[in-house]
Amino acid sequence: MSEHSSYLPGNAAEKWLDERLPVVRFAKEHLMDFPTPKNLNYFWTFGAILVMCLGVQIVTGIILAMHYTPNVGLAFDSVEHIRRDVNGGRIIQAVHSVGASMFFAALYIHIFRGLFFGSYKAPREILWILGVLIFVLTMATAFMGYVLPWGQMSFWGATVITNIFSAIPLVGDSLLQLLRGGFAVGNPTLNRFFSLHYLLPFVIAAVVVLHIWALHVPGNNNPTGVDVKSSRDTVPFHPYYTMKDLYGMVLFMIPFAWFVFFAPDILGHPDNYIQANSQVTPAHIVPEWYLLPFYTILRAIDFNVLFINSQLGGVIAMGLAIVALLVVPWLDTSKVRSGMFRPMFKWFYALFVLDFIALAYLGAQAAEQPYTTLAKVCTAYYFLHFFVILPVLSRIETPKPLPTSISESVLGKAHA
Amino acid sequence: MTMINTKTILAVLALALGLAAPAMAQDHSAPHIEKESWSFAGIFGTYDRNQLQRGFQVYREVCSSCHSARLLSFRNLTEEGGPAFSEEQVKALAAEYEVADPTSATGTRKAVAADHWPSPFATEQDARDANGGALPPDFSVLAKARGITDAFPWWITNYFTGYSEGGPDYIHALLNGYHEEVPENAPQSGGKPFVLPEGKYYNDYFPGHAIGMAPPLSDEQITYEVAEGETAVPLTLEQYSHDVASFMMWVAEPGLVSRKETGFKVLLFLFVFAGLMYVTKRRIWAGIEH
Numbered sequence: 001m002s003e004h005s006s007y008l009p010g011n012a013a014e015k016w017l018d019e020r021l022p023v024v025r026f027a028k029e030h031l032m033d034f035p036t037p038k039n040l041n042y043f044w045t046f047g048a049i050l051v052m053c054l055g056v057q058i059v060t061g062i063i064l065a066m067h068y069t070p071n072v073g074l075a076f077d078s079v080e081h082i083r084r085d086v087n088g089g090r091i092i093q094a095v096h097s098v099g100a101s102m103f104f105a106a107l108y109i110h111i112f113r114g115l116f117f118g119s120y121k122a123p124r125e126i127l128w129i130l131g132v133l134i135f136v137l138t139m140a141t142a143f144m145g146y147v148l149p150w151g152q153m154s155f156w157g158a159t160v161i162t163n164i165f166s167a168i169p170l171v172g173d174s175l176l177q178l179l180r181g182g183f184a185v186g187n188p189t190l191n192r193f194f195s196l197h198y199l200l201p202f203v204i205a206a207v208v209v210l211h212i213w214a215l216h217v218p219g220n221n222n223p224t225g226v227d228v229k230s231s232r233d234t235v236p237f238h239p240y241y242t243m244k245d246l247y248g249m250v251l252f253m254i255p256f257a258w259f260v261f262f263a264p265d266i267l268g269h270p271d272n273y274i275q276a277n278s279q280v281t282p283a284h285i286v287p288e289w290y291l292l293p294f295y296t297i298l299r300a301i302d303f304n305v306l307f308i309n310s311q312l313g314g315v316i317a318m319g320l321a322i323v324a325l326l327v328v329p330w331l332d333t334s335k336v337r338s339g340m341f342r343p344m345f346k347w348f349y350a351l352f353v354l355d356f357i358a359l360a361y362l363g364a365q366a367a368e369q370p371y372t373t374l375a376k377v378c379t380a381y382y383f384l385h386f387f388v389i390l391p392v393l394s395r396i397e398t399p400k401p402l403p404t405s406i407s408e409s410v411l412g413k414a415h416a
Numbered sequence: 417m418t419m420i421n422t423k424t425i426l427a428v429l430a431l432a433l434g435l436a437a438p439a440m441a442q443d444h445s446a447p448h449i450e451k452e453s454w455s456f457a458g459i460f461g462t463y464d465r466n467q468l469q470r471g472f473q474v475y476r477e478v479c480s481s482c483h484s485a486r487l488l489s490f491r492n493l494t495e496e497g498g499p500a501f502s503e504e505q506v507k508a509l510a511a512e513y514e515v516a517d518p519t520s521a522t523g524t525r526k527a528v529a530a531d532h533w534p535s536p537f538a539t540e541q542d543a544r545d546a547n548g549g550a551l552p553p554d555f556s557v558l559a560k561a562r563g564i565t566d567a568f569p570w571w572i573t574n575y576f577t578g579y580s581e582g583g584p585d586y587i588h589a590l591l592n593g594y595h596e597e598v599p600e601n602a603p604q605s606g607g608k609p610f611v612l613p614e615g616k617y618y619n620d621y622f623p624g625h626a627i628g629m630a631p632p633l634s635d636e637q638i639t640y641e642v643a644e645g646e647t648a649v650p651l652t653l654e655q656y657s658h659d660v661a662s663f664m665m666w667v668a669e670p671g672l673v674s675r676k677e678t679g680f681k682v683l684l685f686l687f688v689f690a691g692l693m694y695v696t697k698r699r700i701w702a703g704i705e706h
Contacts, residue, residue, distance in 0.1 A: 038704055077486075080487050084671070090671045090675060091675070091678065094675075243693075243700050246693060247690070247693040247694060250686060250689055250690045257679065258578070258683065261680075263579070264675075266575060266578070266580060270562055270582065271561065273561035274561045410705050
């Protein structure tokens with residue numbers, strides 16, 4: 001992308017470095033000069049907010065790991081030790097556990113922004129797929145992190161979720177034992193989850209680098225969905241978007257701090273303050289809120305289909321829910337990216353958001369009527385949206401006329 | 417335009433966080449529990465030192481004969497924002513207790529302020545044997561391990577009020593929820609009347625209603641000392657249960673006061689900082705139509 005570069009080494013030392021390792025040139029091109037559409041709204045700040053979330057989790061997590069003990073006899077008390085006896089531990093621990101929820105809140109907003117403005121469409125398919133990969137890795141990391149305090153929900157959540165893998169034909173049982181390090185969730189499980197929970201964030205960081213790389217090839221999508229036509233449509237990333245993103249991050253820290261300091265436990269479950277006990281099953285085993293939509297889809301399949309039993313069926317449905325996200329660039333074939341110019345899509349999008357919220361709500365309810373039926377309906381609608389509504393809409397919908405360029409749209413708005 | 421967008425995002429954020437609400441599974445069989453008034457509730461809430469000292473007295477004289485508090489150290493009782501006993505008081509208190517010490521000639525020694533609160537039973541089995549098979553739960557984080565459920569959609573407001581007193585509300589209800597005999601409105605199973613197993617007690621709020629703990633507190637059971645110039649608090653079950661639930665909350669969350677104090681500073685900073693950032697951002701974007 002050297003065509004954007006206005007970098008001239010300022011002195012002999014910079015020149016020397018530039019000829020050997022052009023990091024300064026790279027930073028100038030990609031962090032400062034990078035041409036960015038000038039009409040991005042605040043939903044576009046969530047990318048930067050997510051980088052911040054990942055950073056916060058890694059920094060607080062590394063400090064927590066200095067004081068945490070991954071042993072079934074000591075883990076629960078070691079987390080309390082961090083809260084009670086480690087300097088600043090109470091806040092660091094709260095930032096890390098609340099941070100997981102805030103990470104997912106931002107992640108869902110970021111994903112749903114992409115779904116509305118068609119950010120997954122050509123030429124950004126790889127960018128989108130890498131994003132879905134980050135989402136899946138983050139879910140895995142968060143799930144394993146939730147096991148570490150070794151409370152009742154940690155233990156039983158781990159038991160239920162690892163059990164999912166046993167549904168896989170042929171290799172299921174071996175895979176289950178490999179995950180657990182034994183026949184049941186126990187000390188080996190806790191140890192390997194701790195190890196992986198420390199590893200995966202760095203894998204996520206690596207995929208984030210690819211994600212940003214893939215972003216910097218075509219450049220940002222924007223609320224109109226219209227391609228950048230000329231340099232009049234863009235502004236340099238710095239200082240315009242560095243400033244806007246920083247402002248977005250500070251705003252995001254306000255609800256974050258609210259939870260950390262005034263209700264650090266409200267996003268968790270009281271049962272996780274009871275030490276893990278394999279002899280006592282909690283009345284309701286509920287995963288963390290951010291896993292609930294997918295948990296509902298897993299549970300919704302409580303019937304056998306031909307040779308597929310309900311357990312395997314649930315796993316297939318949950319896997320398919322992620323696959324739907326992966327292939328959405330090829331399901332939604334409408335040439336118009338932004339939902340702003342798609343009169344029918346707009347409504348179906350809103351319905352899909354409601355469906356997703358309903359799925360989350362239902363995931364926390366007991367497996368009884370009317371919730372089980374509602375869960376089936378909402379699950380069915382989830383797939384209907386991706387595999388029927390989006391392809392059909394692309395064919396039958398007449399989009400509104402698009403502005404010829406970002407500048408025109410911006411000027412039109414200013415004069416309206 | 418920018419302000420509208422900010423509002424939209426805040427609304428979406430609130431909605432996304434609303435998703436978290438169902439994490440509290442709703443148990444339909446659970447009876448309704450009233451929310452009590454607690455000194456430590458809300459954003460300005462702090463512990464009432466006198467109440468914690470009374471609650472400690474209830475714990476020490478009654479609860480501690482069965483319930484351990486293994487994460488509580490004697491030294492914690494001197495902490496600011498907590499019961500804040502003097503160091504002398506706590507040293508003298510600790511010296512009344514014997515703790516196991518294999519390095520001592522007798523195998524035990526007098527406790528010091530650094531020791532943890534001694535557990536009433538050596539093992540879980542001993543505890544069960546002494547309590548008809550039931551295990552009295554440890555008090556260390558018990559107040560955070562219990563909660564109450566609000567009906568849909570009222571739990572959404574909890575995220576905005578920061579409601580975190582479900583544990584004390586439950587404990588208060590439990591201590592006041594005993595019946596001498598199985599009440600007529602007890603749940604029936606298959607048309608048959610409720611059967612209370614031998615050695616159990618009926619409680620409105622305990623899951624399943626049959627609790628192993630005998631009613632632990634009753635009116636005038638504990639005598640509070642009245643300091644000079646202060647009015648005496650009533651010696652009632654209602655008062656005792658409030659005091660001990662507050663004490664249990666402090667044991668579970670000893671840093672609550674300093675956490676909220678820090679929170680005010682952090683939020684104040686963030687609001688001012690966000691304001692400055694907004695102004696700066698506008699200034700930078702002033703020349704750009706966007």
